[in-house]
Amino acid sequence: MKGFREIVLILGLACVSVAARAQEAPPAAPVSPAAAAEQPGLWLSVGGTSTTLRGDCQEDCVAHGTGAYIQTGSVKGILGYRVNPHMDAGIEVSWVPTDTQAGETVRSTFLLATSQFRPWPSRGLFLNAGMGMAWVRNFSFDSPDPIPDVTSKALGLTYGVGWDFRQSKRLGFQIFAAQHMAAMGDFQTAGTLIENVVVNYWSVGGAIVIR
Numbered sequence: 001m002k003g004f005r006e007i008v009l010i011l012g013l014a015c016v017s018v019a020a021r022a023q024e025a026p027p028a029a030p031v032s033p034a035a036a037a038e039q040p041g042l043w044l045s046v047g048g049t050s051t052t053l054r055g056d057c058q059e060d061c062v063a064h065g066t067g068a069y070i071q072t073g074s075v076k077g078i079l080g081y082r083v084n085p086h087m088d089a090g091i092e093v094s095w096v097p098t099d100t101q102a103g104e105t106v107r108s109t110f111l112l113a114t115s116q117f118r119p120w121p122s123r124g125l126f127l128n129a130g131m132g133m134a135w136v137r138n139f140s141f142d143s144p145d146p147i148p149d150v151t152s153k154a155l156g157l158t159y160g161v162g163w164d165f166r167q168s169k170r171l172g173f174q175i176f177a178a179q180h181m182a183a184m185g186d187f188q189t190a191g192t193l194i195e196n197v198v199v200n201y202w203s204v205g206g207a208i209v210i211r
Helices: 002-023 033-038
Strands: 041-056 070-084 087-099 105-117 125-139 150-165 171-188 193-210
Touching: 041 087, 041 171, 070 105, 070 193, 105 150, 105 171, 125 171, 150 193
Parallel strands: none
Antiparallel strands: 041 070, 041 193, 070 087, 087 105, 105 125, 125 150, 150 171, 171 193
């Protein structure tokens, strides 16, 4: 009978082990690349644009002249975080180097907090807007009275629209159009105060997106 009791004990332990394993949660299903791309997480966008810029001011610009349209290229990068399928938040850095018609070198740098909104997560359309600081170096404004080159901090603003390709993949591509503005403030000439000088930047470009 002693051997019989040992066999019963071994069988009982085996049944308990099988029952315990049966109650364990099944392993999680693997996450598809599309689902992973929609989950919260960091993403990086780096690209370039074709940019047109021009200086402007308040209504007295009719009398004092406005800046010429200048064509140049620029680079742009965004480090963002996907908050949910509709909304991203991030930091944008844009650098716009150019030369004026007079041969002066102008360098503009934007550092902006930006948000990106997708009305339909399954589509590539997105809208974005941002605000922060702009640094403009050696900017000159056309005027009958000479204005020395200005290097200044300014309020920076941007808004734009674009389209994401391969948005469900780790590596994607986007095209976009955007306007940036640098509010330079007032310029004092020899005899006139030119108020609310603003530099506008209109850009069209593309970027690689890493998620």
